[in-house]
Each structure stands twice: as structure tokens, then as C-alpha cells.
Amino acid sequence: MSADWQQFKVLVVDDDAFQRSIVSKLLKQLGITEIADAEDGKAAEAELAKGYDLLLLDLNMPGMDGIEFLNVLSAHSSSPSLIFFSGEDGRILEVAEELARDLSISVIGSIAKPVSKEKIQRLLEQTAPQMTQTTARLTQSELTEDEVRAGISGGAITMFYQPKVDAQTLALRGVESLLRWQTPEGALIGPGAVIPVAERTDLIQALTLGIFTVSMTQLGNWLKQGFELSMSCNFSIADLVQPEIVEMLDGVLAASGVSPDKVTLEVTESQLPEDVSKVLSALTRLRLRGYEISIDDFGTGFSSMEQLRRFPFTELKIDRAFVNGAEQKPSARAILESSVDLARRLNIRSVAEGIETEADLNLCRTLGVDVAQGYYVSRPLSSNALEDWAKSWQL
Known part of the structure; x- marks a missing residue:
């Protein structure tokens, strides 16, 4: 059976013709047949x-180098996912990855030259979930205010649940509740089409209440069935400072039969304000x-230490930028270990x-992470699929 990535159409960009030839041959050995190449960013732009x-993408090229090309790629209507391959030092590759992600480019990872079939394959095996996420983000435009308003009252809120497992024993500890939106046609779309609209209007509180109600109803049902787990739900600061x-x-919770100690409220670090009195009061x-x-x-804001000191957090959730591929990124590993x-x-x-x-998980286990979450464990699942996953995971 062929892997999904064997159907990819791939462009190799490097100023060295020999390197382009080698990489193309390695890709063919891995079963990829649609391969083209370009000698620099300018030639790649035309492709x-x-x-x-x-x-x-190589970085150091005459003409348009790889860094300059990232701006071209980010402006393109349907940019491909990206793997860097370069002879530059690891820190340069890390910075290039961060820059690409800041430009909303889907980065799979980096390969230090010399390139090998094994290095390429290891990264290609990561592409499926990342490219699926990218496609979902790009293909759905925002809903209208009327569509969101009607959907909140009309049952459009559908929750998916991503497992969180004990990093050492791999036992299921809980799930994170993630919004999906069911259109009148029955399609499921992501939160990016819904939440920005609600935040710009008077709908965000109603949406938040709807999301929390659906999530807690499901958690209550699971607990009644003897399915012991906790649930994490995302909240904005604007939600949490509401007096009520x-x-x-x-x-x-009272209506769902759930106790508060089964619920984790996730607050994004970058949303925490400098004027903390209202937030501190609410969280306390x-x-x-x-x-x-x-x-x-955690780790993406500018005042992490002060926030940890002042707020009554019980959980520190380390951003994926410091987790995925950290075994090959010294600075990311250092931040992960310190966190x-x-x-x-x-x-x-x-x-x-x-x-x-597996390398991500093994590193986290070695460093003593408590809870692991990500596509290697499981992608977000419907409630029924989560129950099936849990049964097979425990075998």
C-alpha cells in the first residue's frame, strides 16, 4: 500500500544542479513520481x-535566496508545505522555520545536508496531519454574522476531542475540547471560520456558552458511563473577566453532573494583559x-515568568513550536527542558x-513531561470515535 505522501507533487529548489539531481533521485526511490526543480527562488516563483x-527549499542561493523566497511563497494563494534542506548551521534552520511559520507557511521541518533517503522519509511521514490542518485553514472563508447567529441557536456547534495521555504510562488522562461547526449542508468546518466573527460582534459570549455546554454535556455522559477522564476547554480573557x-x-456543570475538578480552563499566554487585576480576580x-x-x-509571549508568578495556574502547556522536532533543534529542546x-x-x-x-514523544518522556498531546497520539475525534480509540489504545 502506498503512503499518502507518495502522491505529492514536489518542487526541489537549490542552486546546485548536482544536489537537485540527488534529492530528486531520493524522492523517486521513496515512490514519489511528480518532481520538478528550480535553481533559485526566482525560478521557483514561476513554478x-x-x-x-x-x-x-535550500537557503543560501544566488539570485533570490530561500529567505527572500518565503515572502513570495506566503503571498501565493495556495502555498505548498515546506521542508528546508541546507548546509547552514542548525540555529539558522530553526530561525528560518520560525520565520516561515510567522508567514503562515506550513513547515514540515528541516534537513541538514548531506541529504539522505532516511532523513527525507522521516519528515515526509509527518506531512499528512500538518497538510490536512493547513488545507482546512485555507479552504474555509469566514461565515457571516447571520450564519453564526443562526448556527448557535440551531445546533451547529459540534465538538471534537483530542486525547491527552500520561507521557510516562501512556494512559488516557483527559481530552481537549475543540470546536467544529456543522453547516446546513452537513459539512464540518474549523473554528477559524466562526470565532473571529463572534469576537467582532455580540455573539462571543453566546458561542462560548454553547461550546462549554456541549462539551460538559458530553463529559457528564462519559462520567456516568464510567469513562473516567477530565476535559480542557479554551477560554478567552474577555470571557473570563465577565462578572457572571x-x-x-x-x-x-450542575446541569451536566460534572464537578469543577474535572475541568481545565485553558488561557492563551499572549492574551494575558499587563493590567492583571480583573484577570487575577477571575482566575482566583x-x-x-x-x-x-x-x-x-507557553513560551510564545513576552512575560511568561511574571504571569506564572502572579496567576493561580495548575498546568503549563508548552507550545508546539518547542516540542515538534525538538530533538533536532537545540534551542527548542533547551526551552522545552527548561519549561x-x-x-x-x-x-x-x-x-x-x-x-x-515517536521521537517527539520519547524526548518528552525523557525530559519528564507529565502529559502528551498531538497527532502521534491521536488527531481530534468525534465523541464516538474517541470512545473507539480509547478501547483500542488500552489494548
């Missing part, structure tokens, strides 16, 4: 209209009720998100 799935937030959440009230509080995407150690010293739970390979 983009042909619709490639994957681009292997504690009563609203408590009311949903929620902790007093028994809710767990997680700082999400895990910090969580341990603060006596709070560490969660690594973005685990997409």
Missing part, C-alpha cells in the same frame, strides 16, 4: 502556479471553585502539545 503539494462567568460555568475565583487553570501556548523543569519546581502539571512523531 508555483503549477500547484505543488510540497517544496524542498463563575455562575455561568457552575450552572452548566475559579480556582476557589475547584477549576483547573492552564496557561496555553518542564519550571513546571516541576512550581508543582504544576506540564503538558507538551504538538507531539507528531
Whole structure:
């Protein structure tokens, strides 16, 4: 049976004709047949209209180099996923990856020259989930305000659940609840088409309540069936500083038969304000009720240490940028290791998100991460699919 990536249409960009030839031959050995090449960024720009799935890009090229080409790629209507391959040092490759991600380019990873079939294959085996996520982001435009309003009251809110497992024993610990939206035609679309619209209008509180209600109803049903797990839900700061937030959440839990200690409220680090009094008050009230509080995407903001000191967090969720591929990225590994150690010293739970390979998981286990989450464990699943997954995972 052929792998999905063997159907990819691939463009190899390198100023060295011999390198292009070698990489093309290695790709063919891996079963990929649609391969083209270009000698620099300028030549690659002319090729983009042909619709490639994957681009292997060198950095140091005369004419238009790889870094300059990233701006061209980001402006293209349907940019392919990207693998860097270069003789530059590892730190340069890490910076290039970060720049590409900042430009909303889907980066699979980097290969240090000399290139080998094994190095390419290892990264290609990561492409399926990442390219699926990218496609989902790009193919759905925002809904209208009327569509969101009608959907909230009309049952469009559908939740998927991504497993979170004990990093050491691999036992299921909980799930993260993630929004999907069911259109009148029955299609499921991601939150990017819905949440920005709700945030610009008066709909965000109703959407948040709807998401939390569906999630807690499902958790309550699982707990009644003896399916012991906790659930994480994402909240914006704007939600949590509402005066009635504690009563609203408590009311949903009472109706669902769920206790607060089964619920983790995830707050994105970058949303935490400098004026913390309202947020500190809200989070402290929620902790007093028994809710767990997680700082999400840890490491991507500018005041992480101060926030950890001031807020009553019980969980530190390390951003995927410092997890996926960290065994090959010294700076990412250093941040991952420091974050895990910090969580341990603060006596709070560490969660690594973005685990997409066995190497990612093994490194997290070695470093002492508490909880693992990512496509290597499982992609987000419907409630029925999650139950089936849990049964097979425990075998």
C-alpha cells in the first residue's frame, strides 16, 4: 500500500544542479513520481502556479535566496508545505522555520545536508496531519454574522476531542475540547471560520456558552458511563473577566453532573494583559471553585515568568513550536527542558502539545513531561470515535 505522501507533487529548489539531481533521485526511490526543480527562488516563483503539494527549499542561493523566497511563497494563494534542506548551521534552520511559520507557511521541518533517503522519509511521514490542518485553514472563508447567529441557536456547534495521555504510562488522562461547526449542508468546518466573527460582534459570549455546554454535556455522559477522564476547554480573557462567568460555568456543570475538578480552563499566554487585576480576580475565583487553570501556548509571549508568578495556574502547556522536532533543534529542546523543569519546581502539571512523531514523544518522556498531546497520539475525534480509540489504545 502506498503512503499518502507518495502522491505529492514536489518542487526541489537549490542552486546546485548536482544536489537537485540527488534529492530528486531520493524522492523517486521513496515512490514519489511528480518532481520538478528550480535553481533559485526566482525560478521557483514561476513554478508555483503549477500547484505543488510540497517544496524542498535550500537557503543560501544566488539570485533570490530561500529567505527572500518565503515572502513570495506566503503571498501565493495556495502555498505548498515546506521542508528546508541546507548546509547552514542548525540555529539558522530553526530561525528560518520560525520565520516561515510567522508567514503562515506550513513547515514540515528541516534537513541538514548531506541529504539522505532516511532523513527525507522521516519528515515526509509527518506531512499528512500538518497538510490536512493547513488545507482546512485555507479552504474555509469566514461565515457571516447571520450564519453564526443562526448556527448557535440551531445546533451547529459540534465538538471534537483530542486525547491527552500520561507521557510516562501512556494512559488516557483527559481530552481537549475543540470546536467544529456543522453547516446546513452537513459539512464540518474549523473554528477559524466562526470565532473571529463572534469576537467582532455580540455573539462571543453566546458561542462560548454553547461550546462549554456541549462539551460538559458530553463529559457528564462519559462520567456516568464510567469513562473516567477530565476535559480542557479554551477560554478567552474577555470571557473570563465577565462578572457572571463563575455562575455561568457552575450552572452548566450542575446541569451536566460534572464537578469543577474535572475541568481545565485553558488561557492563551499572549492574551494575558499587563493590567492583571480583573484577570487575577477571575482566575482566583475559579480556582476557589475547584477549576483547573492552564496557561496555553507557553513560551510564545513576552512575560511568561511574571504571569506564572502572579496567576493561580495548575498546568503549563508548552507550545508546539518547542516540542515538534525538538530533538533536532537545540534551542527548542533547551526551552522545552527548561519549561518542564519550571513546571516541576512550581508543582504544576506540564503538558507538551504538538507531539507528531515517536521521537517527539520519547524526548518528552525523557525530559519528564507529565502529559502528551498531538497527532502521534491521536488527531481530534468525534465523541464516538474517541470512545473507539480509547478501547483500542488500552489494548
